[in-house]
Amino acid sequence: MRKNIYNYFTCHDEILREIALRKIETEAFSIEVQKLGWWVLSHSIGN
Amino acid sequence: MVGAQPLYWKLIYGEEAYYITAISNGKIVHRSTLFSRNPRHPFMGPWDMQFGGAFTSPKARRKGIFMAALVSAANKFIASKRYKIDQSRLILLVRSENQITNKIAKDLGFILKGQVVKSKFFLPAYNLSMDL
Numbered sequence: 001m002r003k004n005i006y007n008y009f010t011c012h013d014e015i016l017r018e019i020a021l022r023k024i025e026t027e028a029f030s031i032e033v034q035k036l037g038w039w040v041l042s043h044s045i046g047n
Numbered sequence: 048m049v050g051a052q053p054l055y056w057k058l059i060y061g062e063e064a065y066y067i068t069a070i071s072n073g074k075i076v077h078r079s080t081l082f083s084r085n086p087r088h089p090f091m092g093p094w095d096m097q098f099g100g101a102f103t104s105p106k107a108r109r110k111g112i113f114m115a116a117l118v119s120a121a122n123k124f125i126a127s128k129r130y131k132i133d134q135s136r137l138i139l140l141v142r143s144e145n146q147i148t149n150k151i152a153k154d155l156g157f158i159l160k161g162q163v164v165k166s167k168f169f170l171p172a173y174n175l176s177m178d179l
Contacts, residue, residue: 003144004164004165004167005142006140006141006142006143006162006163006164006173007141007149007152007162008140008161008162008175009138009140009152009157009158010095010136010137010138010139010158010160011136012133012135013132015156015157016136017125019137019155019156020121022114024114024115024119029069029070029076029077029112030069030071031067031119032068032069032070033065033067033081033120034065034066035064035065035066036066036082
């Protein structure tokens, strides 16, 4: 049975900006970021 | 109904939320979300956002997709109006037994702040059990 305990991590300021500046390898896949709303919900269910 | 947000939506994701997908050969191989404070995550601050609900298809693992999604989420957060320098934090909850993701979080520079326990109600809430 899975434990329902989670480690709680945070980051901010410099570390957050460092993460954001990391280069992403996009040869094998593409990343899409969409604002969550009805359209995305129906789109994902449709797939 | 485009653009409408029902009440339960805000209960789960808060005021602002993004849906992140990784697509490979026309198929979704990863999904995750970036969301603001909501009743299920009361320990979050008003300017915080959390990266969560991540799932990668087993065949697509070990290709850096989780990291790429996290980087995209960090970019989106910094570009959003919610981001306030010195106040905003990006939060990540990782199952305590998930060694790979725990290592990724530490290697990226995330700081372990404590532990959170998920309650067993129909709409589970996550409550701080230990604050380091």
